[in-house]
Each structure stands twice: as C-alpha cells, then as structure tokens.
Amino acid sequence: MVKAENLTKKFDGFTAVDGIDFEIYKGENFGFLGPNGAGKTTTMRMIQTVSPLTQGKLTLADMDVSERDREIKSIIGVAPQEDNLDPDFTVFENLVVYARYFDIAKEKAKTKAVELIKFMQLEEKKDVTITELSGGMRRRLILARALMNEPQILVLDEPTTGLDPQARHLIWAKIKDLQKQGVTVILTTHYMDEAAQLCDRLTIMDRGNIIETGKPAELVKKHVGQEVLEVLNSEESMTCLKNIFPDARIDVVGDKIQLFANKPRGVLAKILEKNMFKGASIRDSNLEDVFLKLAGRSLRD
C-alpha cells in the first residue's frame, strides 16, 4: 500500500528524514516508533502529500505522492498529532463540515457523521461544542473525522499521547476494529506498549533514520532475548553475574542491574536457585528493552 525509497526531508540545512526505505502492506497495522524529533510526523506529512519530498520516491497504492496528491487524499484518512478541531462547531458539525473537502453530499455526510459518532461512542456529545470535550473525546472525534471519507489507509500521528489509560484502551479497541474491517493503519507512537499492542510490524526511528524494522515479538527475541534478570546493584552481584554470563549485556539502571543473557526460558530461574541476589526478579523482555538498546538511554529534547 505504501512504498518509500530513499525518502528524504530537509528543512533548510537540517535533515529531518534521512533517506529511509520502508514498505507497508495492505491490511496491516504498521508503526513508527521513536522519541520526539525522530522524524515521525515529518514522514506522516509526506505520506499525507502535504509536505513535498526533498529527495526519494514515495507511492501510496502505486500512486506517486508528487503527482497524484488529489487521488491519494481521497483514499487516506488522517488524524494529525495536534488537535485541529474547529472550536466554534459542535461534534456533529465538525464532521459534516469536514466532509465538504471530499465533496460528500450533505445528506450522506450527515448519515455518516451519525454513524461515526456512534462508533466512537460520542452520542451524548453530538451537539456540544468542542470546548466541552475531554482530551480523550477530542481524540476520538479526530479519529471519527479521519473516517468520514471511508479511507483505505488511515494515518494516525500519536493517537493516544497524553490520554489516561481508559481513553487509550478505548482508542486501541477502535483501531483494532478498523483493522479488522480491512483498513491499512499507519501510526506513530512513543509508547512501547502501544506499539506492542497494535502493530503487526514496526520500524524504530531515531534522528531521521530507521534503526530496525520487524514484528514486535521478533525484534524482542532478536535483540534482547525472552527474559531479563534484574537484581539490586552491588559490586558482588555485578562480579558474580559477569562470571556466570561473560557474554551477556549488562546495564545499570537506577539502583538495579539488568542482565540480558539471551538464554532460553528457565535458564535465569535456575541461576537464581543456585545464587542469592538481593532484590532479584525475572521478567519478560519487551519492546522498551529493544528500544533502549538500539536508541540508547540518552535524553533527546
């Protein structure tokens, strides 16, 4: 559905997206995971055909974004990172007014708006203005709006950033429903759990580059193994662990040592039976471990 080759975006001298390649297949949920400033939004804006490429080639459904932007816009739905709902209008009006961009007939737009308000569980808010909505409701409305033109491809830029757990879970459920209906979903997030929950495949971006692409579980297995051992940090524990696992990756995080030995399940438990470590626990490794390994722990602001 989407194919990028050497996709590049420069702002004056600054390279925001640095010649990346990726391919997104029909019906999949594909995620761009990365810290602030990684280049996710810039990539989404090129996919939406609103930001011209500096270099490279980008196609959606075999249509070049540089040539066929109107046709592409008609098959995609976009939920931007920022809240750009019209504050002077009600929930219902926001949807109906938006439909004009797609030349949807008024009666059809009204029917569609009612249907989407129901789908996003906003019935009680249908006739209130935007200022009366919570953050989660606004996000749901932005998602509803993105669906007005019945898109084949949905672009969601940080769909749940800043929301509370209930609001996030509701949006996740709706995204999963849409994917079941056959919609190709492209999303960005800096929440590892969100990516693990929703994405069939994802790409990890940092500083305008792609550092890895794959299925969440495969990336975890490849980079950090199945399990992580955490123990309270002390010199003895460190020495002991280094002796037992000379090849393991050992990180010190806060007051803990994290050991990524990449051993089959059960090996770490056996070690704990034979050795006493203070504050020891074993947990499943996750996407966050992968991310921190690949992108490092230094803060980017």
Ligand SMILES: Nc1ncnc2c1ncn2[C@@H]1O[C@H](COP(=O)(O)OP(=O)(O)O)[C@@H](O)[C@H]1O
């Ligand atoms: N219009 C712009 N002009 C100049 N720099 C920009 C512009 N848009 C984005 N950038 C820069 O490009 C980099 C990537 O930004 P962005 O794509 O928004 O990252 P992300 O969405 O991953 O947080 C950032 O360093 C940002 O400051």
Ligand SMILES: [Mg+2]
């Ligand atoms: Mg962004």
